[in-house]
Each structure stands twice: as C-alpha cells, then as structure tokens.
Amino acid sequence: MVDATKKSKIIIASFLAGAVLLAIVAFLGMTSTNNEHIAIISQVIKEKDGVIAEKGITIVPVDESPFEKSGKGNTIYRIFYTKDGQNLTAWFRAENHSSIKKEPEEWILP
Numbered sequence: 001m002v003d004a005t006k007k008s009k010i011i012i013a014s015f016l017a018g019a020v021l022l023a024i025v026a027f028l029g030m031t032s033t034n035n036e037h038i039a040i041i042s043q044v045i046k047e048k049d050g051v052i053a054e055k056g057i058t059i060v061p062v063d064e065s066p067f068e069k070s071g072k073g074n075t076i077y078r079i080f081y082t083k084d085g086q087n088l089t090a091w092f093r094a095e096n097h098s099s100i101k102k103e104p105e106e107w108i109l110p
Contacts, residue, residue, distance in 0.1 A: 037075065037094045045081050045090065048109065053087075056080035066108055067093050073102025 038057060045052050060078045062070040070076055070093060079090040091108040 033096050034075075037077065037092070037096075040094070041077060041079055041092055044092075044107065045079060048083065050081040050083040050088065050090075053080040053082065065091055065093075067091065067103075067106070069103050071099060071101035071103055073097065073099035 041057055042052060056079055058078050060076050062074075062076060065076045065078065067076060073096055075094045075096045077092045077094065079092065081088055081090065088110045090110065093103060093106045095102050095105055
C-alpha cells in the first residue's frame with residue numbers, strides 16, 4: 001500500500017504533467033492556426049497579383065485596424081504588399097477558434 005505522502009506527490013506530479021501536456025497541445029494548435037492564416041493571406045494577395053513585402057504580415061489590435069468590431073476569437077492581420085509598383089495595405093480579420101466571441105472573417109482590400 002502507498003503511504004499518503006507518496007500518494008500526494010504522485011497526484012501533484014500527474015496534475016503538473018497534464019498541465020504541461022495541455023500547454024503543448026494549445027501552443028501547437030495556435031501555431032497551426034497562424035500558419036493556416038498566413039497561407040490564406042498569401043493565396044489571396046497572389047490572386048490579386050500582389051507580392052507581400054518582407055515581414056509584411058503583422059498581427060495588430062482592433063484599435064489599430066479599420067475594423068469596428070473584433071472578438072477574442074479573431075486575429076487581425078495588416079498586410080503590406082506591392083502591386084504594379086504601388087505599396088498597398090490590406091487587412092484580414094480571421095477566426096482563430098479560441099473563443100465563441102468572434103466576428104466573421106473579413107477582408108479590406110484597396
């Protein structure tokens with residue numbers, strides 16, 4: 001039979017291991033979602049005959065974007081790109097699946 005002290009340590013270690021595992025899964029999920037958004041952004045800009053600038057995709061808060069609304073379940077991207085020699089800015093409000101409070105995906109293109 002396991003004494004109470006050892007049993008307590010096993011329970012605490014199990015909870016810590018579970019928390020670390022959950023954190024790893026959450027991180028991988030967020031990274032996967034971000035990569036999916038980058039692929040969508042690249043595809044849309046390419047279809048518009050644009051070329052994304054180096055480090056031209058950034059995540060910004062709603063108050064720095066032209067979107068009036070955004071929920072916790074949204075990520076807003078500012079995209080700097082060139083088309084026909086012009087420097088342009090596009091905006092993309094993506095769904096990030098982290099909350100039920102979100103607005104629908106939307107693009108603002110010049």
